[in-house]
Amino acid sequence: MPDLGKYADAVLSAYAASLVLLVALVLVTLWRGRKVRREMENLQSRIKRNG
Amino acid sequence: MSIWEYANPKKFLATTERVMPTLWISSAALISVGLVWGFFFTPDDYRQGSTVKIIFLHVPSALMAINAWFMMLVTSLVWVIRRHHVSALAARAAAPVGVVMTLIALVTGAIWGQPMWGTWWAWDPRLTSFLVLFLFYLGYIALWEAIDNPDTAADLTSILCLVGSVFAVLSRYAVNFWNQGLHQGASLSLDKEENVADVFSNPLYVCMAGFVLLFIALVFYRTGTEIRARRIKALIARERLEA
Amino acid sequence: MIALLFRDLKLALRAGGGFGLGLAFFLIVTVMVPFSVGPQSELLARIAPGVLWLGALLACLLSLDRLLALDWEDGSLDLLATAPLPLEGTVTIKALAHWITTGLPLVLAAPVLGVLLNLPVQGFLWLLVSLLLGTPALSVIGTFGAALTVGLKRGGLLLSLLVMPLYVPTLIFGAEVARRGAEGLAVQTPLLLLAGISAASIALLPFASAAVLRVNLR
Numbered sequence: 001m002p003d004l005g006k007y008a009d010a011v012l013s014a015y016a017a018s019l020v021l022l023v024a025l026v027l028v029t030l031w032r033g034r035k036v037r038r039e040m041e042n043l044q045s046r047i048k049r050n051g
Numbered sequence: 052m053s054i055w056e057y058a059n060p061k062k063f064l065a066t067t068e069r070v071m072p073t074l075w076i077s078s079a080a081l082i083s084v085g086l087v088w089g090f091f092f093t094p095d096d097y098r099q100g101s102t103v104k105i106i107f108l109h110v111p112s113a114l115m116a117i118n119a120w121f122m123m124l125v126t127s128l129v130w131v132i133r134r135h136h137v138s139a140l141a142a143r144a145a146a147p148v149g150v151v152m153t154l155i156a157l158v159t160g161a162i163w164g165q166p167m168w169g170t171w172w173a174w175d176p177r178l179t180s181f182l183v184l185f186l187f188y189l190g191y192i193a194l195w196e197a198i199d200n201p202d203t204a205a206d207l208t209s210i211l212c213l214v215g216s217v218f219a220v221l222s223r224y225a226v227n228f229w230n231q232g233l234h235q236g237a238s239l240s241l242d243k244e245e246n247v248a249d250v251f252s253n254p255l256y257v258c259m260a261g262f263v264l265l266f267i268a269l270v271f272y273r274t275g276t277e278i279r280a281r282r283i284k285a286l287i288a289r290e291r292l293e294a
Numbered sequence: 295m296i297a298l299l300f301r302d303l304k305l306a307l308r309a310g311g312g313f314g315l316g317l318a319f320f321l322i323v324t325v326m327v328p329f330s331v332g333p334q335s336e337l338l339a340r341i342a343p344g345v346l347w348l349g350a351l352l353a354c355l356l357s358l359d360r361l362l363a364l365d366w367e368d369g370s371l372d373l374l375a376t377a378p379l380p381l382e383g384t385v386t387i388k389a390l391a392h393w394i395t396t397g398l399p400l401v402l403a404a405p406v407l408g409v410l411l412n413l414p415v416q417g418f419l420w421l422l423v424s425l426l427l428g429t430p431a432l433s434v435i436g437t438f439g440a441a442l443t444v445g446l447k448r449g450g451l452l453l454s455l456l457v458m459p460l461y462v463p464t465l466i467f468g469a470e471v472a473r474r475g476a477e478g479l480a481v482q483t484p485l486l487l488l489a490g491i492s493a494a495s496i497a498l499l500p501f502a503s504a505a506v507l508r509v510n511l512r
Contacts, residue, residue, distance in 0.1 A: 005095065007102045007166055014162040015090065018108040018155045022265075025151045029269055033276040040279045043286055186459040190452075194442065197452050206509040207442055211456065214438065214502050218460045221491065225463040228484070229470060 058135035060278045067271040074268035081261030089254040096251075105163045107255055111262035112155035116184065119149030119266065123191075124216050127209035137274065139205035140281065142212065143195050144273030148266060150188045157181055176227045183222045187215050201281060295379060295387055302391035305364075316353040316396045317403055323349040324407040335412045342411035343421060343472030349407070350400045350425060351432060351465055357396045358436040359453055361388060362444045362507075371444075375511050381504040389430075389437040389500070397429035413476060420475020424488060428468035431492040434499045435460045441506040464491055 057063045089107035096103035123142040130139040160178065161171045172178065194211055198204035327345050328338060365371040374384050404425050405418050413421065439457035443449030467488035474481045 005101050007100045010162050010166050011101050011104050014105045014108060014159045015086075017158050017162070018112070021151055021155050021158070025148065025269070029273055029276075033272055036276050036279045036283065039283055043283055047286065047290070183459055183462055186455075190456040190459060193452055193455055197443075197446055197449075203445075203509055203512070207506060210502055210506050210509075211442060214499070215460070218463065221463040222459070222466075225466040225487075228487070229466045 055133075055135070058133070058137055060137055060282075063137050064275055064278060067275055071268065071271065074264055074271065078261050078264035078268050081257055081264060083261075085254050085256075085258035085261050088257065089251075093250055093254060099167060102163050102166055103251065105159050106251065107258045109156055109159040109163065110255060111259045112152045112159065113181070114259060115262050115266050116149055116152040116156050116181065118263075119145050119152060120184065120187070120216070120219070122270070123149070123212050127212040130205055131209050131213070136205070136281070137278065139209065140277040141270060141274045142208070143205075144277050145266075145270050146188055146192050146195070148269045148273070150185065150192065152262075152266075153181060153185045153188060157185065174230055176223075176230060179226045179230070180219075180223045183226070184219060187219055191215065201284070295383055298374070298379070298384065298387050299391055302388065303394060306391065306395040314399075316357045317399045319356055320349050320353040320400055320403060321407065323352060324410055327411065339412040339414055339476070342408060342413040343417060343476050344469045345411060346404050346407060346413075346421060347425070347428075347465060347469040347472055350404060350429065351461055353400055354396055354429065354432045354436060355454055355457060355461075357392070358440045358457065359443075359450045361392050361437060361440040363440070363449075366444045371507075372511060375507070381507055382500045385437055385441065385503040385507065386434075386496075386500045389433045389496075389503075392437065393430050393433040397433050401425040401429055414478075416478050417472065417476030420481055421472045424468045424471035424475070424485070427485070427489050427492055428464050431464045431488075431495045432461065434492075434495045434503075435464070438499050438503045438506065441503040441510065444507070445510045464488070464495075467491060 057066065086107055090104055093104065095101050123145050126138045126142040126145070129135060130142065157178070160181075164173065165171050191208060191211060194208050195204055198207060324345065327341075327349075331337060331341070362371065365374070375381055377384075401422065404421055405413075408418055408421060436457055439453050439460070442456060443453045446452065467484045470484040471481050471488055474484065
């Protein structure tokens with residue numbers, strides 16, 4: 001751990017906030033992508049079944 | 052071989068699917084390397100102390116916040132002129148990414164500003180224009196969400212994006228005129244003597260490259276999601292019609 | 295075109311047309327300001343130009359959702375779209391009617407309300423000029439926003455969200471002219487920029503509004 005001096009709070013909170021936002025964005029993106037993909041597969045299998 | 056081949060959703064999906072893993076991995080790798088390098092292996096600035104490390108998040112996110120809007124402008128134009136659905140959906144997919152990038156730039160800026168300028172927020176031109184950009188993003192996304200018919204939504208949001216771009220640029224100049232800034236000039240530019248020192252700029256370039264790749268990966272992935280969501284809607288509608 | 299203008303004016307002036315509501319809103323916002331920031335006359339004098347500009351802008355904003363919505367509901371917008379008059383002309387006339395029924399009364403009322411806020415004497419002229427030059431831009435930009443949201447059920451809030459960022463440059467230059475005027479400084483630069491924004495908006499935005507309306511009427 002580098003010595004951040006008196007600005008440790010600022011630096012760490014900036015990194016934490018940014019990483020949280022980035023990770024949240026990626027997770028939301030992946031989550032929605034998975035959901036839509038699953039829906040698509042369900043729908044396609046249903047359509048195939050019904051001919 | 053031309054770029055317009057990717058206007059075909061199937062072709063777009065197939066190609067992006069193939070490059071997706073490379074994009075995810077390389078962007079994650081670049082961002083990690085850049086941030087670790089920046090966080091652990093750069094010295095403190097003699098004036099800013101350790102807060103200089105915030106630059107490795109602030110500058111790349113600000114860069115992408117503007118470029119995301121620029122990309123939306125280009126894809127909106129492509130939609131208006133050539134009416135490729137993938138293009139409109141890519142613009143839609145990019146907007147939330149742009150919002151998050153704007154938010155990161157604003158938050159890291161505020162956290163940096165507190166110890167350095169002695170205030171979280173100042174009505175400085177750059178800060179203010181970013182806030183205005185944020186509002187533009189919100190309006191754009193809200194308009195997409197509000198309209199049911201996908202083609203109407205694509206048309207209206209594209210025109211909003213075009214008009215909004217003009218007004219965003221106008222606001223930038225208006226805000227410049229309205230208040231003198233605290234914000235330093237460009238951190239990196241080709242034609243200037245006084246750039247950020249090399250110790251800082253090298254990890255910064257790595258982070259910027261990482262953010263660019265992350266943006267591309269996110270937009271590709273989200274565009275794929277939007278294409279599928281659109282397809283699902285169409286399939287369900289057809290099913291209802293046949294039933 | 296003239297007939298359309300008179301029709302719109304008549305509809306707005308008739309009972310239930312909402313004429314005067316914007317004016318009343320402007321009045322009440324101005325009256326509320328001293329309640330919220332305190333009655334010190336120096337403070338009020340300093341913020342008067344900005345408050346009057348913001349009040350006029352909000353009053354303008356609130357009247358926007360009626361601009362096209364009524365014609366949309368009763369179908370006369372479809373008729374106007376098929377009329378020989380190009381849609382660009384129609385939206386320009388609509389914006390003009392909106393400005394005459396909303397913008398112009400606001401401009402004329404502003405000096406009266408300036409008295410309430412203790413606006414310095416030399417500021418009245420520039421307040422009037424800046425509003426006179428700026429409110430047409432507000433109407434034209436607002437027409438674009440109204441055209442974007444015309445088909446939506448609850449477009450009111452969305453309309454505000456869309457139009458507000460577009461109002462930023464107009465507000466900055468307009469309020470700057472009024473502020474400099476009140477403080478007795480040179481006003482030429484912001485005045486020219488404000489006039490430029492208005493002229494460019496009036497010249498170009500009707501095309502965007504008409505394009506948007508065509509999409510919505512499809």
